[in-house]
Amino acid sequence: MTALQIVRRTRVTLALVVVTTAVLTGFAAGGGVIVLAGLLQLVVALPSLVPALLVPVATAAGLTGCAIVLWRNRTVVSVQHVALWLEERLPELRYALVTAIDPAIAPADRYPALHARVRASDTSSAVRTAWRRPITRSLTAALTVAALLAVLQPQELLGTGGTDLLRRVGNGENEVLANRLEGVIARVSPPAYARMDDSTVEDPVTVAALVGSRVTFQGRGPSSGVTAIVDSTSTEAGEAGRGWTIALQMDTAPAVVTLRDREYRRLVVLETVVDSVPAVRLRLPARDTTYQTVPRGRMTVEAEITDDIGLAHGWFEYMVSTGSAEVFETRTSQGRRIGLDNARTGTLREVIDLDTMRLAPGTVFHIRAVALDHNDVTGPGKGVSDTRTLRIAEPEDSTSINPTPPLPIDSMWMSQRRLNMMTDTLIRMAPQLDRQELTHRSSAYGNAQDEIRQRALAVISILEDDAVGGTFQTQTSTKLREAADLMYEARVNLAITMPDSAMPHMIRVLEILDEIRLANRYYLRGIIQPAAVNVARVRLTGEDPATEEPRRPRAELADERAALAERIAHAASIAREQPDAAVDSLVYIRVAALRLAPDVADALASAAALLRRGESVDTALDRARRALEPPPARIRGPVEWSGIGN
Amino acid sequence: MERNRKLSRFVFATAEYSSGDWESAPALPENLIDSVARYTSIDVAPSGVSVRLDSEELFDYPFVWLTGHLPVRFTEAERRNLKRYVERGGFMMVDDHNHDITGIFHQTATEEIERLFGRLEQVPNDHEIYRCFFVFENGPPHTNHELNGWGDDLLHLHLDAIFVNDRIGLLYSNKDYSSEWNFHPETKRTLQQDPTKFGVNLIVYALTR
Numbered sequence: 108m109t110a111l112q113i114v115r116r117t118r119v120t121l122a123l124v125v126v127t128t129a130v131l132t133g134f135a136a137g138g139g140v141i142v143l144a145g146l147l148q149l150v151v152a153l154p155s156l157v158p159a160l161l162v163p164v165a166t167a168a169g170l171t172g173c174a175i176v177l178w179r180n181r182t183v184v185s186v187q188h189v190a191l192w193l194e195e196r197l198p199e200l201r202y203a204l205v206t207a208i209d210p211a212i213a214p215a216d217r218y219p220a221l222h223a224r225v226r227a228s229d230t231s232s233a234v235r236t237a238w239r240r241p242i243t244r245s246l247t248a249a250l251t252v253a254a255l256l257a258v259l260q261p262q263e264l265l266g267t268g269g270t271d272l273l274r275r276v277g278n279g280e281n282e283v284l285a286n287r288l289e290g291v292i293a294r295v296s297p298p299a300y301a302r303m304d305d306s307t308v309e310d311p312v313t314v315a316a317l318v319g320s321r322v323t324f325q326g327r328g329p330s331s332g333v334t335a336i337v338d339s340t341s342t343e344a345g346e347a348g349r350g351w352t353i354a355l356q357m358d359t360a361p362a363v364v365t366l367r368d369r370e371y372r373r374l375v376v377l378e379t380v381v382d383s384v385p386a387v388r389l390r391l392p393a394r395d396t397t398y399q400t401v402p403r404g405r406m407t408v409e410a411e412i413t414d415d416i417g418l419a420h421g422w423f424e425y426m427v428s429t430g431s432a433e434v435f436e437t438r439t440s441q442g443r444r445i446g447l448d449n450a451r452t453g454t455l456r457e458v459i460d461l462d463t464m465r466l467a468p469g470t471v472f473h474i475r476a477v478a479l480d481h482n483d484v485t486g487p488g489k490g491v492s493d494t495r496t497l498r499i500a501e502p503e504d505s506t507s508i509n510p511t512p513p514l515p516i517d518s519m520w521m522s523q524r525r526l527n528m529m530t531d532t533l534i535r536m537a538p539q540l541d542r543q544e545l546t547h548r549s550s551a552y553g554n555a556q557d558e559i560r561q562r563a564l565a566v567i568s569i570l571e572d573d574a575v576g577g578t579f580q581t582q583t584s585t586k587l588r589e590a591a592d593l594m595y596e597a598r599v600n601l602a603i604t605m606p607d608s609a610m611p612h613m614i615r616v617l618e619i620l621d622e623i624r625l626a627n628r629y630y631l632r633g634i635i636q637p638a639a640v641n642v643a644r645v646r647l648t649g650e651d652p653a654t655e656e657p658r659r660p661r662a663e664l665a666d667e668r669a670a671l672a673e674r675i676a677h678a679a680s681i682a683r684e685q686p687d688a689a690v691d692s693l694v695y696i697r698v699a700a701l702r703l704a705p706d707v708a709d710a711l712a713s714a715a716a717l718l719r720r721g722e723s724v725d726t727a728l729d730r731a732r733r734a735l736e737p738p739p740a741r742i743r744g745p746v747e748w749s750g751i752g753n
Numbered sequence: 754m755e756r757n758r759k760l761s762r763f764v765f766a767t768a769e770y771s772s773g774d775w776e777s778a779p780a781l782p783e784n785l786i787d788s789v790a791r792y793t794s795i796d797v798a799p800s801g802v803s804v805r806l807d808s809e810e811l812f813d814y815p816f817v818w819l820t821g822h823l824p825v826r827f828t829e830a831e832r833r834n835l836k837r838y839v840e841r842g843g844f845m846m847v848d849d850h851n852h853d854i855t856g857i858f859h860q861t862a863t864e865e866i867e868r869l870f871g872r873l874e875q876v877p878n879d880h881e882i883y884r885c886f887f888v889f890e891n892g893p894p895h896t897n898h899e900l901n902g903w904g905d906d907l908l909h910l911h912l913d914a915i916f917v918n919d920r921i922g923l924l925y926s927n928k929d930y931s932s933e934w935n936f937h938p939e940t941k942r943t944l945q946q947d948p949t950k951f952g953v954n955l956i957v958y959a960l961t962r
Contacts (some may be wrong), residue, residue: 437857494826622860639799642790
């Protein structure tokens with residue numbers, strides 16, 4: 108090894124020692140500042156500025172300590188200085204080393220004795236002896252500081268201000284401890300079954316999400332001190348990169364989240380989106396039916412299904428009931444499960460063999476379709492169709508089906524249909540007919556129309572008889588009354604030879620009669636024959652003593668809509684004086700309204716947004732109040748004359 | 754005027770629903786009307802009526818009887834109306850004419866009811882429905898069908914109900930009062946005990962609570 112190589116090797120070793128010492132010294136200096144603050148905090152209350160400045164000051168102290176060590180030992184980079192450093196510690200060299208490292212002055216081939224003396228020297232031991240002292244000193248200082256930090260635990264001191272400040276400096280923000288609730292974003296992660304992408308709402312006022320969704324609020328700044336409160340349950344924020352984050356689960360009911368950061372507060376409405384159960388509509392068989400003979404062969408059953416998220420599978424359910432009096436037997440069966448592949452719409456179709464259903468006279472056959480969705484959070488949602496009832500008549504039913512004669516709707520429908528066809532023919536033939544003939548035929552058709560109307564009025568009076576001396580309208584009688592009014596219009600037009608004008612009324616009449624005809628169901632066992640009790644004869648003839656207890660008045664039903672209206676009125680009354688409080692009130696009222704009256708909730712959202720912008724909310728609140736008013740009541744019959752004056 | 758007169762007196766109503774045999778207890782209305790007249794001074798109409806479950810007329814009757822042996826499958830309109838009726842103060846008595854908890858009426862009717870209102874709750878045997886006119890110390894009176902071991906061969910010790918603001922809005926029974934009370938009122942003369950007295954309690958409760 109040449110003299111130059113020996114010096115370079117020593118230089119590397121010394122450089123490592125210097126760097127290590129610098130780092131340890133820097134740590135000791137920086138940590139020392141924090142230890143000092145921690146010790147002071149134990150004795151006196153520190154000003155609020157101290158926590159904010161502690162980390163920067165400690166960092167500066169550490170860097171300074173490190174820099175001082177490096178500066179003081181900067182000569183370690185020079186070969187000559189290292190050689191001189193060795194000469195100082197090895198006096199026996201007598202400057203042989205500093206001479207030998209320069210090949211121009213003392214080349215090895217011309218001064219072998221000089222180089223031999225260098226090689227014979229023990230430079231390693233000199234270096235070892237030299238680095239022990241500074242390393243030991245700096246390491247001791249660093250360990251002492253570390254031990255004190257471990258004892259003092261100054262995380263709180265560092266967390267509240269220091270890291271915040273550092274971050275803000277890093278973010279280029281000048282404001283110290285600004286409102287960390289500004290610029291909040293909400294990330295919505297729907298439940299896995301929904302197979303929907305995540306979405307983000309910036310600066311959220313309302314977050315609408317499916318039940319079971321994960322709603323994550325994120326903001327800038329340290330997490331310490333940021334909380335979210337839902338129904339008095341508080342959740343602390345966690346660290347996420349350079350900001351804070353709070354994750355909440357979307358519950359089944361809407362809620363208000365209060366985000367808090369020291370004196371700052373922000374309300375966010377979590378609006379629940381409910382996964383609807385599948386809507387199932389049985390398409391085939393189209394309506395309830397009574398078979399006069401046992402049906403044979405195959406029958407297709409079909410249902411269409413829709414869902415807002417995705418369908419899992421569906422099936423048909425069958426029930427066959429037989430029996431009479433007190434003995435009934437029911438068999439239930441289920442069709443094969445049909446996969447719907449997470450689609451939003453689907454069709455169930457199955458062909459059933461009626462011969463295997465063991466149908467017999469008197470049997471009642473029920474069919475319905477069932478579908479499940481994929482909801483594994485609150486479901487699965489189960490949707491069922493209306494049940495179709497197929498009855499098979501018994502031979503004796505012909506006498507017991509309905510003791511009253513059937514309503515003459517069918518014959519009325521056929522008469523009207525024939526009259527419509529004749530009137531249609533008359534309209535087409537009108538140009539070829541002379542006026543007298545046209546008038547004669549049109550007038551005759553008008554009379555026929557009136558005759559059908561009289562039959563309709565007779566049926567109405569039967570339908571509206573409540574069998575106890577009064578009258579009341581039924582669905583059928585109301586429809587029939589509408590048809591009768593149209594018949595009157597048609598009759599008038601035909602009487603004045605205006606068949607063209609009569610025709611639209613007549614077409615509508617036929618449609619209404621058709622609706623009534625198809626809507627009527629026939630019950631094999633007939634209807635209950637109202638038997639009149641002679642009330643006067645039996646009145647209070649019972650001998651068993653009654654011991655009637657005093658009754659408590661029925662609790663008044665809470666009028667939720669009135670309560671909402673009252674709260675809205677209060678919010679409106681403080682809107683001008685205390686707009687912030689009014690906005691908060693409107694947010695809470697809106698959450699209550701989401702379930703009860705969604706249209707009111709919309710109006711309240713508009714009002715809150717307007718108020719935040721400092722605009723007038725009168726119109727929006729009026730809209731909310733109007734939406735809360737009860738719908739117009741239907742009044743049957745004429746309104747009593749209240750009278751004025753007198 | 755007619756409407757006011759109709760509403761001023763109690764009219765016994767039987768619910769018509771689109772599935773099943775809603776008319777399976779034809780003599781029951783007459784019998785309970787007789788009992789109401791026999792024991793109380795309630796102004797009662799001499800004949801009952803049947804009312805469609807999906808009709809607005811349902812709301813004209815504060816007490817409605819629903820029974821049957823066959824599957825109960827309400828239509829969407831029937832469900833909607835029944836829920837409104839019960840929640841707005843009506844009283845619906847649902848009686849299993851099969852007196853059988855494994856029977857199809859019980860299975861399907863309770864499924865429909867619980868789908869609309871949530872779980873049926875047991876009515877305590879000291880509830881005021883057992884004391885509001887006649888006193889039934891042990892809760893609902895047993896029927897011959899239970900005592901003779903027919904149907905599910907069980908003595909049902911309680912009735913179930915849907916409560917609306919602490920008031921019974923829908924009462925559900927497996928005791929088969931529809932069979933027990935389905936006889937001509939004149940037959941009461943031959944009976945030592947009138948079994949329809951509990952029916953009077955039901956009507957008094959529906960009208961006064």
